[in-house]
Amino acid sequence: MAKYAAKFSQATLTTTFKTAGHVRTPAASMRRIKLYDVLFGAGGTPADNVLEFNLKRTTANGTDSAVTPVALDPADAAAVSTVGSNATVESASITANSDLLDFNLNQRATYRWIAAPGSELVIPNVLNSGIVVLVLSPAYTGAAGGAMLFEEQ
Amino acid sequence: MRNAGGVLIGVGDTGTVEVDTFTCSHCQYVTKVPPRCDPADLGGHCKSCDKLVCNKCVNIMARGGNCTPWEKQMIAMENREAARRSYGI
Numbered sequence: 148m149a150k151y152a153a154k155f156s157q158a159t160l161t162t163t164f165k166t167a168g169h170v171r172t173p174a175a176s177m178r179r180i181k182l183y184d185v186l187f188g189a190g191g192t193p194a195d196n197v198l199e200f201n202l203k204r205t206t207a208n209g210t211d212s213a214v215t216p217v218a219l220d221p222a223d224a225a226a227v228s229t230v231g232s233n234a235t236v237e238s239a240s241i242t243a244n245s246d247l248l249d250f251n252l253n254q255r256a257t258y259r260w261i262a263a264p265g266s267e268l269v270i271p272n273v274l275n276s277g278i279v280v281l282v283l284s285p286a287y288t289g290a291a292g293g294a295m296l297f298e299e300q
Numbered sequence: 301m302r303n304a305g306g307v308l309i310g311v312g313d314t315g316t317v318e319v320d321t322f323t324c325s326h327c328q329y330v331t332k333v334p335p336r337c338d339p340a341d342l343g344g345h346c347k348s349c350d351k352l353v354c355n356k357c358v359n360i361m362a363r364g365g366n367c368t369p370w371e372k373q374m375i376a377m378e379n380r381e382a383a384r385r386s387y388g389i
């Protein structure tokens with residue numbers, strides 16, 4: 148059960164949710180993915196703005212930039228999971244009412260969520276199944292992002 | 301609430317804030333557990349799977365819904381996927 152880290156970001160925030168990060172099962176060699184640690188923050192000039200982050204389930208891919216996950220243990224093989232960042236076209240199948248983690252933070256702040264062992268957010272071994280990290284801000288239009296740590300089972 | 305498990309850590313100008321969290325056994329929603337809050341406001345305990353569940357799932361079960369842990373839901377999804385693949389769909 149190898150563990151990986153991947154960064155994600157969204158270059159331009161708007162008042163509607165945009166995908167900053169997306170971890171999903173690949174087309175082949177699928178396995179379950181367990182998201183156990185996520186870090187969130189904002190770039191740009193420090194100011195007092197509110198950002199809302201939301202993690203949701205999805206069953207289809209949008210258009211985003213591929214990110215290569217880094218194995219936490221160099222002895223592990225490369226990740227089979229697919230990670231995308233800075234989506235330009237949102238996934239058409241973000242599951243309604245599938246909020247997993249939702250919170251607001253000040254632009255100056257950094258948040259980190261760590262799951263208890265056994266309470267990770269699990270992505271089933273199903274084609275294109277995944278979790279997206281969405282972000283919006285009523286006023287801030289700069290970049291926001293973070294990093295996610297996950298385990299392949 | 302005992303053994304909430306997860307933690308949400310915020311670091312900002314005014315210092316560090318830590319809030320316990322727990323993951324709903326049925327839908328995986330992460331509920332934040334503020335200090336000294338009333339446990340009844342946060343969700344409940346499912347007597348079938350013996351795990352913590354969120355407010356939404358407590359309401360579903362109060363209306364007669366069954367205990368369906370996320371693990372069971374994933375197995376059903378994966379079985380459907382395996383069947384689809386076996387038919388070449």
